[in-house]
Amino acid sequence: MRLTCTVNGTTRQVDDVWEGESLLYVLRERMGLPGSKNACEQGECGSCTVYLDDVPVCACLVAAGQAEGREIGTVEGLAPPGELHPVQEAFLEAGAVQCGFCTPGLLVATDDLVSRSLAEGRTPTDPEIREALAGNLCRCTGYEKILDAVRLAADRMAGDARQPGGTR
Amino acid sequence: MQFLQPATWAEALEAKAAHRDAVPIAGGTDVMVGINFGRLRPALLLDLTRVADLRQWDTDDGAVRLGAGVPYARVITELGDRLPGLAMAARTIGSPQIRNRGTVGGNLATASPAGDAHPALLAAGAEVEVASVRGTRTIPVTEFYRGVKRSALADDELIAAVRITPPSGPQQYSKIGTRNAMVIAVAAFGLALHPARRAVGTGIGSAAPTPRRAPAAEEFLAGELDGLWDSRAELPAATAARFGELVAAAAAPIDDVRGTARYRVHALSVMARRALTWAWLDYRKGDPTCA
Ligand SMILES: Cc1cc2nc3c(=O)[nH]c(=O)nc-3n(C[C@H](O)[C@H](O)[C@H](O)COP(=O)(O)OP(=O)(O)OC[C@H]3O[C@@H](n4cnc5c(N)ncnc54)[C@H](O)[C@@H]3O)c2cc1C
Ligand code: FES
Ligand code: FES
Numbered sequence: 001m002r003l004t005c006t007v008n009g010t011t012r013q014v015d016d017v018w019e020g021e022s023l024l025y026v027l028r029e030r031m032g033l034p035g036s037k038n039a040c041e042q043g044e045c046g047s048c049t050v051y052l053d054d055v056p057v058c059a060c061l062v063a064a065g066q067a068e069g070r071e072i073g074t075v076e077g078l079a080p081p082g083e084l085h086p087v088q089e090a091f092l093e094a095g096a097v098q099c100g101f102c103t104p105g106l107l108v109a110t111d112d113l114v115s116r117s118l119a120e121g122r123t124p125t126d127p128e129i130r131e132a133l134a135g136n137l138c139r140c141t142g143y144e145k146i147l148d149a150v151r152l153a154a155d156r157m158a159g160d161a162r163q164p165g166g167t168r
Numbered sequence: 169m170q171f172l173q174p175a176t177w178a179e180a181l182e183a184k185a186a187h188r189d190a191v192p193i194a195g196g197t198d199v200m201v202g203i204n205f206g207r208l209r210p211a212l213l214l215d216l217t218r219v220a221d222l223r224q225w226d227t228d229d230g231a232v233r234l235g236a237g238v239p240y241a242r243v244i245t246e247l248g249d250r251l252p253g254l255a256m257a258a259r260t261i262g263s264p265q266i267r268n269r270g271t272v273g274g275n276l277a278t279a280s281p282a283g284d285a286h287p288a289l290l291a292a293g294a295e296v297e298v299a300s301v302r303g304t305r306t307i308p309v310t311e312f313y314r315g316v317k318r319s320a321l322a323d324d325e326l327i328a329a330v331r332i333t334p335p336s337g338p339q340q341y342s343k344i345g346t347r348n349a350m351v352i353a354v355a356a357f358g359l360a361l362h363p364a365r366r367a368v369g370t371g372i373g374s375a376a377p378t379p380r381r382a383p384a385a386e387e388f389l390a391g392e393l394d395g396l397w398d399s400r401a402e403l404p405a406a407t408a409a410r411f412g413e414l415v416a417a418a419a420a421p422i423d424d425v426r427g428t429a430r431y432r433v434h435a436l437s438v439m440a441r442r443a444l445t446w447a448w449l450d451y452r453k454g455d456p457t458c459a
Contacts, residue, residue, distance in 0.1 A: 001171060019169035019213055020203045041204040043197055043266055044350060055241075058265045061200040063193055065171040066215055109264070134349030135263020 008077025024059035035075040046136035049105035075104035090153035098140035123154040170212040188323040190214040195269035236273025236327040253339030257288040279319040286379030287358030287371030300325040313378035337361030338450035340443035354427040357439040375419035382418035412441035
């Protein structure tokens, strides 16, 4: 079947999609967007987390056809090509990336959490961070650096938000 | 495989009548795991996410009519005040990503004994509204579960909604697992106090072939509370302990990778006793919402 959807702001169309295929497979194998990772294909690890109409979901659990006409946001779309989003910068600086397999999913989940908190005029609390990232597994870092990165990103983005012309 | 995406409820029912082997897909959090692992190869996937009616809830004659396709995340944010028991259960499900997609309708159709919505629905005395081109019928949730992963749904039917009259008293949900997120319950217990009709509702998860109530425990407790509803006096510890024992006695668990039958029975007695203690404390404070 044919699938048309918007990915990172651009309309994409792919043909010969198998009806039982996941959105994750479509992104990685048909659209050349391998940022979202495939580690479990059963919703357990969160490494495939993408935005589906602004809501973070496991792309491995979305049937390709369910994405028809929808807006998808992947890790590739967080920042313009060649640039880094504040969340990405924070992960690098905090040492929250080792093998990097979990990173794309964590970046999307973190972006969602921080944006939602900032929309309420605050930064996320530690329990909120743990809760928001409970569906993203990391086998390398032990999570402490990831928590540091999220706090750093939230503080930076809060600062940017207060400045004219800031990121958000 | 075929993929159908009906835009209306009528079209969805017609499609299901014409293709009885079609597998409906809502949040996909059960269906896609089956497909990804080659365990499920439906001839036709029937996507219900475009049927707007399924994604809505409203109130009708005091009851909440929760569309089968409302994701857990919305049950938590939009219905936490009206249906605290179901919202508490929803909070324990999977992870944020899973709660953003997974639905109560999907939980019901999967009919796993471990499904977290079930104990809350049993305790509240919910009804499942199912429909086909033949018409609509309402099934008390107690009669909906028919065996391990089997339900009362006919092969041309779809779940439209769940009807839940908000319990008039406090509710609790308790679940045992290895961590706070992403666990299938080893055992679970839902409790609702119904002071307006002087009754008690229970629901047991993961400790029998189907989710089930604990009728003897409900009757015992309703009897004990008979003199206490109005006085809101302290609940004797022995009453809470006996209630826990009776809940555990209603279970029929098995040994499996997640836990032994003995552990499940013990866990249920503890969870039921604690859930009752918390709920009664809330009731004594006169606060009907304990979420
Ligand atoms: C990582 C992970 C963690 C999970 N954790 C939990 C947990 O903690 N607790 C828990 O209870 N569950 C859990 N689940 C299971 C799953 O999320 C739930 O059962 C969820 O409620 C399924 O809803 P869904 O909308 O995603 O269903 P789908 O996968 O879309 O469908 C499930 C079943 O329901 C049928 N169906 C869906 N909608 C309808 C309808 N309207 N009418 C008729 N049939 C319908 C489908 O054909 C299918 O048989 C987890 C799943 C994953 C992947
Ligand atoms: S690959 Fe989707 S959650 Fe693991
Ligand atoms: S950095 Fe390796 S899994 Fe997280």
